[in-house]
Amino acid sequence: MNTYTYAAVSPPGHGTPAMAFGRHVIRMMAANTGGSLGMFEAFVSAGEGPPLHMHEREDEFLRVLAGHFGFWCAGDYVELTEGGCIALPRGVPHRFRNVGKTEGRLMVVVTPGGFESFFPIVELCKPETPEQIASVARDFGLTFPPEEEREVA
Incomplete structure (x- = not known):
């Protein structure tokens, strides 16, 4: 990992596309920030979003750039539109969904960095079964609560 002694920059229109679980653009890699953080943009279709999940390694900061999203975390629910922000702690099950019509x-900023590589790896590996997806996710400290516990959020 490089030492983080220079500004990490992602000009408009730049980034590495990743088509896994929807469209993502990786804007900043942990390798460019000495591991401090990673950043990506997620393009989420209406009605879509990840299932309840938990990050073991990183905190997550999300800012709505466009649209209307619902966020569930530790029994709380909040809706945010363009400009709204939410910080989600590691180790706490959470999820979000695009509750808008477009x-x-x-x-998304993760700290420390590293999780931003999840989407390019999934795109490369192309896991097909829930077990294969869970295996790749575990490599990134990402877990999905058992089905019976998913009603919590």
Whole structure:
């Protein structure tokens, strides 16, 4: 990992596309920030979003760039539109969904960095079964609560 002694920059229109679980653009890699953070944009279709999940390694900061999103975390629910922000702690099950009628867009910052590589790896590996997806996810410290516990959020 490089030492983080220079500004990490992602000019408009730049980034590495990743088509896994929807469209993502990786804007900043942990390798460019000495591991401090990673950043990506997620383009989320209306009605879509990840299932309840938990990050073991990183905190997550999300800013709504476009659209209308619902966020569930630790029994709380909040809706945010363009400009709204939410910070989600590691180790706490959470999820979000685009509750709007059009595609939405989120800026996601993870700290420490590393999770931003999940989407390019999934795109490369192309896991097909829930077990294969869970295996790749575990490599990134990402877990999905058992089905019977998913009603919590």
